[in-house]
Amino acid sequence: MDLSARAVLILAAAVVTTAATVMLYVRASRRVYPGFGFWTLAMLAYLAGLAVFALKDVWSLARPLASQLLVAAPFLIALGFRRFYQQQLRLSLRWDVSLLALSLLTLLLLPVLTTTAGQQVGVFSLLYAAAHLYLLALLMWLRDGRRNATLRAYALVLLGVAALFTYRAFVSFFLEPGHEIFFEDASALLRMAWNAVAVVLTLCLFLVLTFERTEQELVRTQQQLRQLAQFDSLTGAASRSHFLALAWQAVQTSARQAAATLVMFDLDHFKRINDNHGHASGDQALQQLAMTVQANLRAGDVFGRLGGDEFALLLPATTPAAATSVCQRIAERLKAVPQTDNATTLTLSMGAVTVTPPETIERALARADAALYRAKREGRDRLIIDDAAASAGLYASD
Known part of the structure; x- marks a missing residue:
C-alpha cells in the first residue's frame, strides 16, 4: 500500500x-x-x-x-x-x-x-x-x-x-x-x-x-x-380565556352589521344531579348540554365553558328576539334528550344581554350573570334578557 x-x-x-x-x-x-x-x-x-x-x-x-x-x-x-x-x-x-x-x-x-x-x-x-x-x-x-x-x-x-x-x-x-x-x-x-x-x-x-x-x-x-388550553376536554367548548378572545373578535366584526347577543346559562339543579346520581352522571349531563348547543350553532357563533356548569354563547349580529329563538330551540332539544339513572330532565336558566363596543366581554358577562341569577330567582327553566324588553320566558314573553 x-x-x-x-x-x-x-x-x-x-x-x-x-x-x-x-x-x-x-x-x-x-x-x-x-x-x-x-x-x-x-x-x-x-x-x-x-x-x-x-x-x-x-x-x-x-x-x-x-x-x-x-x-x-x-x-x-x-x-x-x-x-x-x-x-x-x-x-x-x-x-x-x-x-x-x-x-x-x-x-x-x-x-x-x-x-x-x-x-x-x-x-x-x-x-x-x-x-x-x-x-x-x-x-x-x-x-x-x-x-x-x-x-x-x-x-x-x-x-x-x-x-x-x-x-x-x-x-x-x-x-x-x-x-x-x-x-x-x-x-x-x-x-x-x-x-x-x-x-x-x-x-x-x-x-x-x-x-x-x-x-x-x-x-x-x-x-x-x-x-388543552383553548378547549375544555370534557365538553369540547372553548375555555374561558379562549372564549373571551373569540367572543371579542366576533363582537367587533358583527358591530359593522348589528349588535351581538351574549347568553350565559347553566344547568338547573346541577349539584342535585351530582349528589343524587354521582359525578359521572354530572359529567354526562354537561356533555349532553354541550352536544345540544354545538348541534344548534350557526357559523360564527362562539360557545365556551366558563367553569363548572356555567357556559356562554356569543351570537354575532343577532337581535334579542332572534337570540330568544335560538335559546328556546336549545332548551327544548335538551329536554328531549333521554336520561339514564333516573336523572331528572335537564333544563336551563339563561341570561342574555346585547353587546356593542366599546363594552368589554367581561363587563357584558357580568350583566348576563345578573340576568341568569334573576332567571333562577324567578323559577329557573327560563331566559331573562337584560335590555329594554326586560325579560322573556323560554316559551312566552312576560
Missing part, C-alpha cells in the same frame, strides 16, 4: 471514527427514536471494516472479514429506516435478512468461487453496490423518501457509491484481470474519499432526521397543549 493510499485510508478511518463517536454520544445523551440503534451499528460496522482491512497485509482473514462488515452496513441502515418510519414497505423484512445472509455467504465462499484477487474485489464491489442500490430502493418506496429533501439528497449519495463500485467491479472483471492491490489506482482513492464523504453525509442524515422528528413532536405537543 503506497503512501497516498495509506493516507486516504487513515483519513477515512478518522472520519468514520468521528461519525461513530457522534452516534454513540447522541444515543447516550439525547432522546433517540426507533432505528437509531441500527444506524449506530452501521457506523460501527463501517469503522470495524476499515480497521480490519488495514490489517490485510498481516492477517489473511482481514480482507474477507472487512468485506462482510462493509457490506452489512447498508443493510443495518435499511433496518434502521424500517424501525424509524415504521411503514409497511413493498419488500418485507425477510428481504433485508435474506439478502444480507446471501451477501455474507457469498463473501465467505469467495476463495472457492473465484480464482484471482481481482475477481474477489469485483464480487465484493458488486455486492457493495447492490446493497446501496437496495437501500436506495427502500428509501424511494417510503412516503417521505420522495418528499423529504434530506432523503432525496441522501439518495444521490447512495447512487454515487453504487456507481463507483459498479465501475470498480467492471474494471476488476474486464480490464484488470489478476489485479491484486485494492488501493493502487486513482479510482480506488476516489472510492475511498467518496466513501468517507458518504459516511459524513449519512451521519448528517441520521442527525437531521432525528432533529426533524423531535421538532415534529414538539410542534405536535405544542398543538396539544394549545388545544
Whole structure:
C-alpha cells in the first residue's frame, strides 16, 4: 500500500471514527427514536471494516472479514429506516435478512468461487453496490423518501457509491484481470474519499432526521397543549380565556352589521344531579348540554365553558328576539334528550344581554350573570334578557 493510499485510508478511518463517536454520544445523551440503534451499528460496522482491512497485509482473514462488515452496513441502515418510519414497505423484512445472509455467504465462499484477487474485489464491489442500490430502493418506496429533501439528497449519495463500485467491479472483471492491490489506482482513492464523504453525509442524515422528528413532536405537543388550553376536554367548548378572545373578535366584526347577543346559562339543579346520581352522571349531563348547543350553532357563533356548569354563547349580529329563538330551540332539544339513572330532565336558566363596543366581554358577562341569577330567582327553566324588553320566558314573553 503506497503512501497516498495509506493516507486516504487513515483519513477515512478518522472520519468514520468521528461519525461513530457522534452516534454513540447522541444515543447516550439525547432522546433517540426507533432505528437509531441500527444506524449506530452501521457506523460501527463501517469503522470495524476499515480497521480490519488495514490489517490485510498481516492477517489473511482481514480482507474477507472487512468485506462482510462493509457490506452489512447498508443493510443495518435499511433496518434502521424500517424501525424509524415504521411503514409497511413493498419488500418485507425477510428481504433485508435474506439478502444480507446471501451477501455474507457469498463473501465467505469467495476463495472457492473465484480464482484471482481481482475477481474477489469485483464480487465484493458488486455486492457493495447492490446493497446501496437496495437501500436506495427502500428509501424511494417510503412516503417521505420522495418528499423529504434530506432523503432525496441522501439518495444521490447512495447512487454515487453504487456507481463507483459498479465501475470498480467492471474494471476488476474486464480490464484488470489478476489485479491484486485494492488501493493502487486513482479510482480506488476516489472510492475511498467518496466513501468517507458518504459516511459524513449519512451521519448528517441520521442527525437531521432525528432533529426533524423531535421538532415534529414538539410542534405536535405544542398543538396539544394549545388545544388543552383553548378547549375544555370534557365538553369540547372553548375555555374561558379562549372564549373571551373569540367572543371579542366576533363582537367587533358583527358591530359593522348589528349588535351581538351574549347568553350565559347553566344547568338547573346541577349539584342535585351530582349528589343524587354521582359525578359521572354530572359529567354526562354537561356533555349532553354541550352536544345540544354545538348541534344548534350557526357559523360564527362562539360557545365556551366558563367553569363548572356555567357556559356562554356569543351570537354575532343577532337581535334579542332572534337570540330568544335560538335559546328556546336549545332548551327544548335538551329536554328531549333521554336520561339514564333516573336523572331528572335537564333544563336551563339563561341570561342574555346585547353587546356593542366599546363594552368589554367581561363587563357584558357580568350583566348576563345578573340576568341568569334573576332567571333562577324567578323559577329557573327560563331566559331573562337584560335590555329594554326586560325579560322573556323560554316559551312566552312576560
